[in-house]
Amino acid sequence: MTETVTAAMIVIGDEILSGRTKDRNIGHLAEMMTAVGIDLKEVRIVADDEDAIVEAVNALRERYTYVFTTGGIGPTHDDITADSVSKALGVPCEHDEKAMALLAEHYARRGMEFTEARQRMARMPRGAEHIDNRISIAPGFHIGNVYVMAGVPAIFQAMLDAVVPTLKTGQKLLSVAITCPYGEGVIGGPLAEIQKAHPDTIIGSYPKYRDGSFWTELVVRSRSQEALDAGRVAVEAMLKDLAHAT
Amino acid sequence: MTETVTAAMIVIGDEILSGRTKDRNIGHLAEMMTAVGIDLKEVRIVADDEDAIVEAVNALRERYTYVFTTGGIGPTHDDITADSVSKALGVPCEHDEKAMALLAEHYARRGMEFTEARQRMARMPRGAEHIDNRISIAPGFHIGNVYVMAGVPAIFQAMLDAVVPTLKTGQKLLSVAITCPYGEGVIGGPLAEIQKAHPDTIIGSYPKYRDGSFWTELVVRSRSQEALDAGRVAVEAMLKDLAHAT
Known part of the structure; x- marks a missing residue:
């Protein structure tokens, strides 16, 4: 490590x-x-x-x-x-x-x-x-x-x-950004579950506000490519589920 | 006060x-x-x-x-x-x-x-x-x-x-900005003298760099209008002296 x-x-x-x-x-x-x-x-x-x-x-x-x-x-x-x-x-x-x-x-x-x-x-x-x-x-x-x-x-x-x-440098923190059309109030619950299920990732949620409506930039980070991919797949699945539900 | x-x-x-x-x-x-x-x-x-x-x-x-x-x-x-x-x-x-x-x-x-x-x-x-x-x-x-x-x-x-x-607010810090065509190396000495002679002011010098040359933004600050004016006059006199010298 x-x-x-x-x-x-x-x-x-x-x-x-x-x-x-x-x-x-x-x-x-x-x-x-x-x-x-x-x-x-x-x-x-x-x-x-x-x-x-x-x-x-x-x-x-x-x-x-x-x-x-x-x-x-x-x-x-x-x-x-x-x-x-x-x-x-x-x-x-x-x-x-x-x-x-x-x-x-x-x-x-x-x-x-x-x-x-x-x-x-x-x-x-x-x-x-x-x-x-x-x-x-x-x-x-x-x-x-x-x-x-x-x-x-x-x-x-x-x-x-x-x-x-x-400088001595560390293992690079990999990250992937996922644009999410929903505000944090919609995704907060399921996203917390995904974070819990993927402890080797750090999942950030960054609310964006423009012209009266909210969207969110989700960022999955990990020092492991495998963990990053698993986190990204879980977030994308969540967004698909939400699209079906709305 | x-x-x-x-x-x-x-x-x-x-x-x-x-x-x-x-x-x-x-x-x-x-x-x-x-x-x-x-x-x-x-x-x-x-x-x-x-x-x-x-x-x-x-x-x-x-x-x-x-x-x-x-x-x-x-x-x-x-x-x-x-x-x-x-x-x-x-x-x-x-x-x-x-x-x-x-x-x-x-x-x-x-x-x-x-x-x-x-x-x-x-x-x-x-x-x-x-x-x-x-x-x-x-x-x-x-x-x-x-x-x-x-x-x-x-x-x-x-x-x-x-x-x-x-919020309770304080006495406003007054300030005046003076554009100075010289770099800090030219004004550093005389400016330090002005600061010493005007203890009720805070004189800041902010180097700016553009297209290969330096200029400086000088800011005189004080909570007293009188002290501010005296500081400003001293800085302007310094700039005039420098213009004559160059």
Whole structure:
């Protein structure tokens, strides 16, 4: 039996909590994790606040295989993720030599000043390793099981592309979606019976509402193809029975 | 000085964590809270798992003025929010009489059977009060400072419309956004100085990336109009200085 690999995500940023910026990273990470067989178990969105970040990092890194953070690694005063992660891990936060060299060269090549603000982007917990950033050079980093990435979606996605091939992945969760023309009130009873009879599946029911009427998306999930097929057949039989009855 | 009113949100649902469904409720709640002067401090997305829901409800209801949940109150076996919230609060979860009557009448009027599955939607923690649902009748509920609402966005929004006028609200956080043509590396230093000189404001810097170049949205926030104006003037002066320098 393959190990279950789990993950949590911490989205850092006042701008998400104020509604000013709509997060686009949660859905992307969720899809990537599902694709490679890692169970995303929890997401927390916290403010640009050291105590809040430290608490979330420490709660989640103990509990899950991987913790991914987004946001707060830029050059401004409200970018406090590197300091907060260092504090959570009990290591000093310092200018990383390799990152300083990388950024110094990058700005020199473009004839731009390597300001103190820009130097902030080279700060990392001592012992951290870089996560490549092919978009804007300034690297993310990981230390232990904590992966610290940018909040700007294009950069986050590039960093995640660099990270995913290095992760141990679990047995992929297979799934099949079945469109159901009935609302949950109709299928709730029989579907609960099917779930009971198929313990190796996780059957989800997602109500959809459009133009005054309900329909449902049913999703059967399993790590076994055989169990998945058996669950799907049972759900389809239920829908046929309901079609005859109505 | 007006009291600071705070809130947290718990989004309940495997379908969000798998990436199958993209959440649309966080941004809406965040905007509504900002509009009425309530500080949304934290959001957690958790699985359809009793322990996870209980832990999140208990952690957050102690800490914030209000806790809002979305998802998991439909009629199917994976809808376990009412049970989990009851467990968190240490009260029995039972069929609420008023909700049973409401739903019985609703289905009778439409000539539909009031199935056992549909009756699940009337289950609430003992002592809970209804949150009206003008879309699909089945009510949400609140008990203490915990507000339990639907996950389907149209229904969530209708329920939130019913809830917001009943909340105590804080002094509204005023804000002004200033478009800045420079990246954070340019403004990081002077902006940190402005933040230091204007302690009654919260100045946020949000990097934007498009077509290979960076710009920044700067947001000055304050509960005082005077402090806000002073912060805005300082930021605009910084931008003018930079324009002269380049």
